């Protein structure tokens with residue numbers, strides 16, 4: 001059997017730029033510093049809880065990652081209604097982010113199964129994080145988007161470490177789940193490594209979009225990062241039999 005890999009263009013897209021965990025928004029002012037400090041605190045918690053169980057880490061953290069886009073879309077939608085103004089495309093962008101993160105979750109759930117304790121953590125984390133992020137977005141949407149930008153910086157780092165685990169043989173490079181092959185339009189014999197590359201490219205894109213939103217809200221959009229390319233996704237996310 002021919003060992004097909006991603007088309008060169010796709011692979012270049014996934015490896016390019018986003019492979020640099022060094023992409024970092026330098027915090028400016030209290031809002032940014034708060035966002036970075038909060039992110040680093042959660043990083044320490046995640047590192048302590050999951051250590052190198054990257055599959056399990058991905059499942060639990062993706063249940064959290066899919067929250068901010070929907071909260072941001074909801075509150076931006078309501079604000080646009082109240083102020084009777086255009087959203088400049090923000091609402092669909094944020095809803096797309098939420099859906100994309102949910103597809104990350106559905107992909108990793110096909111690779112690993114959470115323990116009962118992780119399921120409990122997911123329930124509690126969603127209750128606390130949804131309410132907390134909703135409150136933060138109401139108080140300072142700029143800080144909320146900066147928090148997501150920093151979360152996504154950490155996600156890129158985590159998926160880079162996951163790739164290293166796969167490349168060094170500590171995590172098996174199993175076949176890609178069908179849902180991932182469909183969603184990222186991958187070849188039929190794509191592997192987990194190909195999927196993680198695509199997920200990491202998605203995270204890098206969210207990182208730059210959210211840092212950009214935060215900078216726009218703070219009036220410093222002039223120095224925002226160039227946006228990392230977004231991999232192509234299936235238009236219809238549900239697979240048909």
Ligand SMILES: [Fe+2]
Nearest residue numbers: 062065101104
């Ligand atoms: Fe994600």
Ligand SMILES: [Fe+2]
Nearest residue numbers: 065155203206
């Ligand atoms: Fe993400």
